[in-house]
Amino acid sequence: MQFNGVTVPADGQVIDYREGRYVVPNRPIIPFIEGDGTGRDIWKASQRVFDAAVEKASGGQRSVAWFEVFAGEKAFQKFNEWLPNDTLEAIKKYRVAIKGPLTTPVGGGIRSLNVALRQLLDLYACVRPVKYYAGVPSPVKSPENMDIVIYRENTEDVYAGIEFKEGSPEAQKLIEFLGKELGKKIRSDSGIGIKPMSVYGSKRLVRKGIQHAIENGRTVVTLVHKGNIQKFTEGAFRDWGYQVAKEEFGDVCITEEELWQAPYNGKLPPGKILVNDRIADSMFQQILTRANEYQVVCTPNLNGDYLSDACAAQVGGLGIAPGANMSDGFAIFEATHGTAPKYADKDVINPGSVILSGVMMFQALGWKDVADSIELALAATIQQKKVTYDLERLMQGATKLKTSEFASAIIANM
Ligand code: NAP
Numbered sequence: 001m002q003f004n005g006v007t008v009p010a011d012g013q014v015i016d017y018r019e020g021r022y023v024v025p026n027r028p029i030i031p032f033i034e035g036d037g038t039g040r041d042i043w044k045a046s047q048r049v050f051d052a053a054v055e056k057a058s059g060g061q062r063s064v065a066w067f068e069v070f071a072g073e074k075a076f077q078k079f080n081e082w083l084p085n086d087t088l089e090a091i092k093k094y095r096v097a098i099k100g101p102l103t104t105p106v107g108g109g110i111r112s113l114n115v116a117l118r119q120l121l122d123l124y125a126c127v128r129p130v131k132y133y134a135g136v137p138s139p140v141k142s143p144e145n146m147d148i149v150i151y152r153e154n155t156e157d158v159y160a161g162i163e164f165k166e167g168s169p170e171a172q173k174l175i176e177f178l179g180k181e182l183g184k185k186i187r188s189d190s191g192i193g194i195k196p197m198s199v200y201g202s203k204r205l206v207r208k209g210i211q212h213a214i215e216n217g218r219t220v221v222t223l224v225h226k227g228n229i230q231k232f233t234e235g236a237f238r239d240w241g242y243q244v245a246k247e248e249f250g251d252v253c254i255t256e257e258e259l260w261q262a263p264y265n266g267k268l269p270p271g272k273i274l275v276n277d278r279i280a281d282s283m284f285q286q287i288l289t290r291a292n293e294y295q296v297v298c299t300p301n302l303n304g305d306y307l308s309d310a311c312a313a314q315v316g317g318l319g320i321a322p323g324a325n326m327s328d329g330f331a332i333f334e335a336t337h338g339t340a341p342k343y344a345d346k347d348v349i350n351p352g353s354v355i356l357s358g359v360m361m362f363q364a365l366g367w368k369d370v371a372d373s374i375e376l377a378l379a380a381t382i383q384q385k386k387v388t389y390d391l392e393r394l395m396q397g398a399t400k401l402k403t404s405e406f407a408s409a410i411i412a413n414m
Pocket of ligand 1: 100101102103104114318319320334335336337338339340341349350351352353390
């Protein structure tokens with residue numbers, strides 16, 4: 001079998017998805033997109049780390065059949081297309097993929113390759129774990145208080161792409177309609193954007209967040225919204241979130257309101273999950289002052305975009321922040337930073353973001369031994385103050401390693 005003219009590794013096997021879980025063979029085929037710019041250096045380093053961890057954790061019993069698929073500049077050079085259909089077909093067939101950063105094409109065609117991938121595969125949850133690794137330079141006093149997984153809705157809200165330029169016939173038509181039919185006055189020189197948020201989109205996101213809490217022993221799920229102002233979108237998100245908690249997870253979930261009444265009287269019983277909600281602006285204060293009170297956060301698209309980066313900054317920023325875009329049975333794990341083109345092919349950039357995205361991937365596949373081995377080895381390497389330039393310039397007495405050397409140091413620490 002071939003995709004983009006490249007033959008799939010003959011000895012690899014397909015990952016399946018049954019009853020809400022990936023069924024993973026001993027040599028799964030996993031498509032990867034190397035990424036543009038620094039993606040090349042990062043991918044080379046990350047793949048070495050992944051292969052070493054799988055080999056060591058399984059005693060050679062398991063391995064990954066990596067399969068390159070193309071997007072971004074490399075795809076454009078080869079096929080004159082930024083996102084070939086075969087790439088999407090391969091990801092659909094093999095379900096789980098990992099990617100480096102991609103250049104956003106300037107002018108015309110695809111608005112953003114990342115957004116296109118998410119929309120075409122309906123990857124409705126953007127998942128960002130944010131936790132502190134000892135030794136990483138941080139701008140806050142107690143960065144270790146942060147250990148949060150953010151579930152950001154990925155398909156709706158103001159990111160739905162329904163926007164009309166000021167002065168366009170479409171904007172004028174909408175302004176007229178809203179004035180005449182619904183009695184809502186909007187200045188005639190306004191651009192217009194639409195913020196759709198549905199029961200379906202909101203509930204499936206919160207459901208995934210609660211499932212994560214159950215599967216990972218987390219005891220607090222927080223719905224972050226701006227429902228005090230945007231009542232029928234953000235406020236409805238909160239209400240639908242509580243509905244999911246009560247109707248589908250009533251045996252484990254307790255709402256904040258219930259917690260303060262008998263029989264709980266403020267004490268969360270073992271095995272239960274507290275579901276609470278916070279208004280977005282207050283949440284930005286809380287992650288700075290009381291980060292340890294939060295564990296899993298479910299939030300609409302725009303809040304989630306801001307919150308993910310704000311949280312990542314508290315624990316050491318972009319170079320090591322991992323991420324994934326998921327639906328039920330499909331996932332793309334990816335660097336959260338861009339292509340940092342000025343460092344391309346210089347073997348200097350921090351590969352931590354893709355390496356930790358790999359940790360998320362192996363966790364999702366149920367290869368916890370592999371995930372733990374990589375994460376512990378990366379943490380140990382940072383504690384030894386062996387780091388790439390971005391961390392070295394902020395640390396006292398650190399050794400500056402190249403991208404490839406950092407990967408070797410991680411492997412040595414496994
Ligand atoms: P960027 O590539 O994230 O780089 C901005 C700066 O962040 C870098 O100059 C570097 O700072 C630091 N940085 C980023 N990744 C790092 C890493 N792995 N290790 C150490 N430092 C790192 O942002 P950009 O320059 O705005 O965007 C460049 C291209 O990437 C654009 O085409 C953009 O559209 C695209 N992009 C893609 C994605 C994605 O694929 N998910 C996400 C964002 C942007 P210093 O110079 O201070 O060292």
